[in-house]
Every structure is written in C-alpha cells, then in structure tokens.
Amino acid sequence: MYLLGRRSVVRTIRQPANVVAPLLFPMLLLAVNSGGLKAETQLPGFPTDSFVAFALAVPFIQGALFATMNTGTDLARDIQTGFLSRLSLTPMRGIALLCGQLGGVILLSLVQAAVYLGVGMITGVRIASGPAGVLTLFVFAALVGLAFGALGAFAALRTGSGEAVQGLFPVFFVFLFISSMNIPRNLIEATWFRDAATANPVSYLLEAVRSLIITGWDGEALALGFGIATVVAVVALAASSWALRVRMAR
C-alpha cells in the first residue's frame, strides 16, 4: 500500500497542472470574491469584519473538488491503460489498493490546507480556534480530500472513463455555488436558495471550516461538518471498494 501511495504522490507531483490548479484557482477566486464582496461585511448579522476570513473556507472545499477530478481522471487512465488489471493480479486486497491510490489526494489536501492557511494569515486572518484549531483544520482537510477523492474514484471505477469523471464537474460546481459559499445562510433572502443551501451538505463543510477560523470552537458546526465528511468518506470508500471488486471480477 505504501508503494502505491508513493506512486500516487509521485504521479500527482509530476503533473504540475494537478498541483498548481487546486492551489492557484481557489486563491484567485478568494482574491476576487474578497475584494468584490467585502461590502457584504456591512450587512447586519454578518459574522466577521473580514470577508477574507469568511471566504477562506471556500478554497478548502474547492480544493477537494479538484481532488475529485484528479483522482478520478488518474484512476480512469489506470483502467484504460490496463495498469489496474496488473495490480489486481497481486495479492493486495481491493481496499488497500484504493487507499494507496488515494494517498496522493490526502497529501495534496494537506499541502493545499497549508497554502490556504498561509495566504489567509499573510492577509491578516487570525484563526480564532488557535493552534489546536489549525491542527483540526488539517485533519478536516485530509478527511474532506479523502471523501471527495473517493467519490472521484467511484466515478472512475464505475465508468472507466475520464470523460465521465469530468462530466461530474458541473454537478459539484452546482453543489458548491448553491450553498453558504458567498453569504451566511441566515442572510440569504431568497427562500428557495436558503432552503437549498440548508439541504446542501457542502454548506456544513464550509461552516465547519469557517467556525474554526471565525468563531473558535463551535461544537454544532464541527459535529455537522465532521459528521457529514465522515459519512461521505465512508460511503464513497465503500462504494468505490465495491466498484473496484466488480471491475476486477470482469
């Protein structure tokens, strides 16, 4: 499993676009939105004076979205080139194979978290939950990366196609935008949008990160965020493990 994890990491590093895009694009969007929506902090009830602090949660989830795409695309390529078939002839169990593949995702998630937090701190954001909160952020980032990466792996294993994985991008995009990404849920005026954001699990992932940065230790937000991330991770790992078994049996 270590060797496969190492392969996954090396492969990720050797594709600069897979490293640079999850770092650059969310930061660019953070810069744009922080500047463009700064006036939002003047709204009564906005939880902080700093829109950067508010918006810093978004790159964590955007980065996870990239993780989904990259993992899925890499795994689909392994299927199409026959590498997965060769792996399946080894004594390794399916779940171990999968975890190895996801090794790169977890490492990249941690690197991303470090970059996002670093940028945030440089721009003046103070992490309200302190050093323990920073640690918790890293753990959460790894968990969310694993969860989304496993979703991408499931998509790849079910379809065997990189194009099909790419086709998921709009779906995740919608989940990201119809959430509390740009504004707290309680300040969303349009009822239908607020209801959709409330039903959207991505809102709780954002709010968990946000609570550590802005509020400090918000038990409810953390429980919901960790809970949802864990459920997604477990379900996605189980689904992708099953999909791997089915594919190997072909």
Added chain:
Amino acid sequence: MAEAAIQADKLVREYKKGPRAVDAIDLAVQPGEIYGFLGPNGAGKSTTVHMLTTLLPPTSGSARVAGFDVVQQGPQVRMHIGAALQEAALDPLLTGREHLRLQASLQGIPRSERVQRSDELLGRVGLREAADRKVRGYSGGMKRRLDLALALVHRPEILFLDEPTTGLDIQSRTALWGEVSRLASEDGVTVFLTTQYLEEADVLADRVGIIDHGHIVAEGTPAALKAEVGRATVEAIPADRDDVGRTAAILDRFGQLVPSTKGAAVLLNDGQVGLYEVVRALDQEGLEAENIQLHQPSLDDVFLAKTGRSLEGAGDDEEEKPEAGLAMESA
C-alpha cells in the same frame, strides 16, 4: 506548347532544425494527364501536395498551378483545384449531404445548383443511400468516396489525390481507380496522385515521378521507367551466406550485376533465355542455392536501381511473383 497545369521549379520545403522535406524538385504535369507521385513514407509526397495546393508555403522555389503562382495567387489557385488529402478531414457531426452543401457554399456554387450537384456527386460515388447519415457512422471507404465527391463539387480542372486508396479494400480501391480514370479521360481533369502503391501508379498514371528523401529520383512513363531497368533479373540467394561473393562472380558472366538485399542479382543480357545457364552454372560450381528467382522489372526495381532500397509498403500488393515458377530450394 500549352502551359503546364502544374509546374514546380526548384521547390523546397525546409522545417526548422530538420532535414529538407522537399529538396528542390522540378516537375511539370500537362493538362489532362494523370501524374503518379510515388515514394515511400516520409519521402515528401504529402508535403509537395500541400505546397501545390497552397496549404503550406514553400521555403524557396516556385510553383504554378492552373497558371497561378501558389504563393502570390493562392485564391485563384484554390478556385481551380480540388483535393482529397491523406486525412479525409470530415466533420463527424455532419451528414454526407451536409458536407456537400458546405463545400458547395465554400466553393461559390450558386444556391440554385447545390442540391442537384450534391445529388449527382452522391450518385457517382455510390453514397446516395448513406447521404443523410452522419459521417461518424461511415466506413473508411465511404469517407474516402465522400472526400472525392467533395473535391469535385466545383468541377475543378486539377485534382490532387494524396494516397487516396490507403486503407481501402480491393473493391473500393478498384472503384476509385475507375472513377479517377474516367475523370481524366472523359472530363479532361488533370490528376496529381500520390501513392506508395506501385500497382496504383502502374495502372493509373500516364507518367510517374518517384520521390525519395525529398528528391525526384526518376520520372517518366511507367513503361519507359521499367525499360530502363528493362531486362529480367535473376536473384540467387546462396544457402551459405558466405558464398554471396562466389555467387555474384558466377552471375556476373550473364549480365550486369545489380544490388540485391539478400544475395546476388544480375540483369540478364538475354532475357529469360539466360536463366537456365545461370542455374546450370551455379550447379556446376557446386553452389547450393537456397532460392533462385526470376524478376520481371517493376517500379520497385526502378526505385531499387535508383536508390538501392526497396519501396516501403510495396510488400502487401506487390509481392514479387516468379514469372516462370523456377524458385529452387537448396538440396
């Protein structure tokens, strides 16, 4: 003398940091002629076609097609030529009929004539039934036929065909040959045909230019070119490869030694009559021959004589057939 339909003078195409793909070629194709441009992969055939059809500017030299300079008068050249290139360049989302409609529009065919012209061409290339299917469902042969139809939409006086039968089955190839011959003989179209198939050049072309590494190494009618190497050749492959020298020395008595890739070969002085003497002489000298073959000259022999190599891609269609079935195996 009428101006040549296609004229190239010291035409050169050089790529950056690379060899010359086309190295100062001169050629002239007369109106109504089928000119076969024969050569192996990478010889410079397609590059030449791309220059003559204004798709690629020459590095130096000049060319005139239909009386117009390919560099200075590109639009006029394009109005007088049609081309079916090596890749059919079709849109998988369009039907055959839609392709013809588009081509007719691009070529300036009046709207009132487009439908009739499309129907006529679809019938000629045998695609009437498939006309309203998207091209992504077409076989390779169908795509080639559509490509030919598209090249003919505006009734060009000069037609460029770049390896038009590569990948086609025998039936499709023969049908295409028939159409090309008809175009030249009945419609007076000048055809510039590139191919790596000897038989195609032999059957179709009035004249053949053989290109290798960007140079034209031979040019003439197929008959004349073959007559240059015109007499029969006997090739003897000794059982013991160390006897190649001895074999060559024996064969030298019967004519002119020519290059052989496997043993020794001689261009006989007296046609087939010399074959028996060759066999007897080898036998008398106690030389065991693994194989003895009689070759009648082909365009591949012309290529071999000019370049010292056999033409690539000639293997599938042009296997040498011993004329008199006198292949002898080692005892």
Added chain:
Amino acid sequence: MRTLQVALGVAWRTLHNVVTNPSLLLPSLIFPLFFFTAFAGGLSSVRHVPGFDYPSGYTAFQFVFVLLQSAAFGGVFTGFGIARDFESGFSRRLLLAAPNRTGIVYGYAIAAIGRWLITASVLTVVALLVGMQVGGSGVDLVGLYTLALLLNLAAVLWSAGVAMRFRTMQAGPVMQFPVFVVLFFAPVYVPLTLLEGWIHGVATYNPLTRIVEAGRGFLSGNPTEVGLAYATGVALVVLFSLWALRGLRSAERAG
C-alpha cells in the same frame, strides 16, 4: 461576395453542429442561467449594503453581468470549436476551399454571435419571468445588447487568434483564463463605488468595467459612460480582429 459565401458556409456549419448537439448547446445555456441564479438569488441581500442604490434592483444588476459574461464565454466556446477543427484537420478543408480565408474567421464570428443570441434570449426570458425590473427604454436595451454583442465578438476573435496559433484543444485554458480574470476583476457583485482596496484600483482600469457599468446604466434607464463603453468595445474588437487575422497567417504558415 465569395468572402461572404465562405463566411456564411462556416457559420452555418458551426451553428448547425451547436444546435443539433445538446452536449455543445446545453453548457452555453445552463452555465449563464446557473450563475444568474446563484448570484441574483443567493446574494440578493447585498442590495441592503449601505450605498447600493441601483434603481432596478439586484436581479437586474446581476443580469447585466451574467449577460455580458455569457457573451464573453460564448465567444470562448466558439474558440474551443476552432481549436477542435484544427486538431482534427477539418480546418484544412476550409483553408483549401476558401479563396479568401479571412471569410473563415468571419464565419466563426458570425456563428459565435448566433450562438450567443440563443443564450441571450433564454437568459432574458428567464430574468423577466423571475420579475427583473427593466428601467430602460427600447433604445437603452438595444444599447445594452449591442455592448454585449461587441464583447462576444471581441472574445471570439481573441479565442480564434489563440486557437489558430496553437491549433490544439490544449489551448483551451489559454483562451479561457484571461477572459475569466478580466470578467471577475470587474464590479461583479457591487458597483465600482462600493469596491474597496486593491480590487477597486484593478476594476477602475479594467476596460470591461466601463462596459459593465454602461450596461447596467442602460438597463436601469440611466445610461452612463456610454461613449467610453462603446469605444472600449470597438477597440477590443479591432484589436482582436488583428490578433485573429495574424493568427490565421500563422496557421497558414504552419500548413
């Protein structure tokens, strides 16, 4: 005349493919509608920010940006198609058949406009159905849509120039990223006057800001900086026309 025939032929084929293939048409319809929904719906409380005084409301405020965004990205999507044509070799057919090859570029531009008009129509109908307030007159609306059309043209010519230089689909991000940056460094969520800090400075000098602000002025019936906006739009079209035509020459030289 022949140039026009070439242009119309290229435009017909491009539009035909878009209209008959949902995978090409739907993204250019769905993404603008999605952004409109997310911005106008999710961020509507921004209208309560002190100093936000756009008379036609936040829905109309965002509609203008999304309309312009759809125009810009519509041009980029057509650029993707041009790159695909070069990569597949279909462009050779066009280069071989067209006596005047600039007609090919014009054809792609006409197709981009046609494609965008479909998107703009759907977006406008949806915006009106959700109650967008229109303060401008018919003339003002023509002014708005003409600005958007100029932006569409500028974007397709930019993308065409990139596509013809690179001649591969991998040039997609090169086409898309600068357009994205220029769009989002304009006043997207609030007017220019409510932007603070570095983004205010960037947006002030961003040529697209003139177009966005003028467009919003047209829709609310208070046209502003119209001359500057049109000059900017025309200048972008002229600049990228030269860019595209030089790209065509580059493609011709490459063969």
